[in-house]
Amino acid sequence: MTFATVGTSWITEKFISAAKKQGWTLAAAYSRHEDSARAFAAKHGAPLFFTSLEDMAACDAFRTVYIASPNAFHFEQSRFFLQRGKHVLCEKPLTTTKAEAETLFAEAEARGLTVAEAIMSIHRPAFGLLREELKALGNVRTAYFNFCQLSSKYPAFLRGETPNIFNPAMHAGCLMDIGVYNVYLAAALFGKPDRIQSAATFLSSGADSAGAALLSYPDLTVSLSFSKTAQQFAPSEIVGDKGTLQIDSVSQLTGIDRIADGKKTNLVPADVSRDEVMGAEARFFADTVEHGKDERYAFAQETCLTVREIMDEIRMQNGFGF
16 A cells, blocks of 8 residues: 655654555655755655645555644545545544535445545554453443543643644644544444533633533443543443453543453553554554455444534533534
């Protein structure tokens, strides 16, 4: 799989490392600025670099584009490359709204291309294990998915700066950055809820700093909490009348334990490399491009749309500015 990248952040570097270990070959890198594009390409062994998306899309040296630009550009850039015959793997969130995601899926289908959201959790073997383990919990009535991580950009915000991650003009903030992982796990395991109740707190920039949501199903309530201005240490839990599953990381699905009959059994270790975690999404995407869309792709697409619908509702309830 030959690919090019849009974006030069740390997440792009992590994906390049993971993708190379899955046999991908980096052909090109894009940045708006020539110096950063040249330096990034050289650092990661890409023979080509671009400062023009038009020139990049016209290049035949790669089939796939990995997009990790600010959130506000994901939809337009993904559609741009699809319309020019490239497969697209875009960092979460794939789009801001469900309608935009539906547009991208339709565009890809019409052109015989693949577009997918780069989400670590649902493509890992640990997700399949988690689904199987749910069956042994008996009646599951409650789940708590928590992801509160103090942002490395928060000190800059306190100094009066506005990093992209705390800039609503970039369609950023807590929900879009890390709350999406909580929503993804709920949607992937339990589907679309019947009812959503939510709350959010906002910074002076207008970006949300933290939030919570209660997803109601016929026989289940799922509580979500997320923050970028505080650090949590308690695990997430799925609670049944025959046992409990504890999850250290809802984003990576690492550190998973089963607690039943007074015993704790480790199912997935906490110490899993980023290459392994992100490599799962790279394998999924390459398999889809090379062998065609199967039930895994259908599940990923359906889950992506359910996530967008839930997040659309949370943003509407709390008056997000985008």
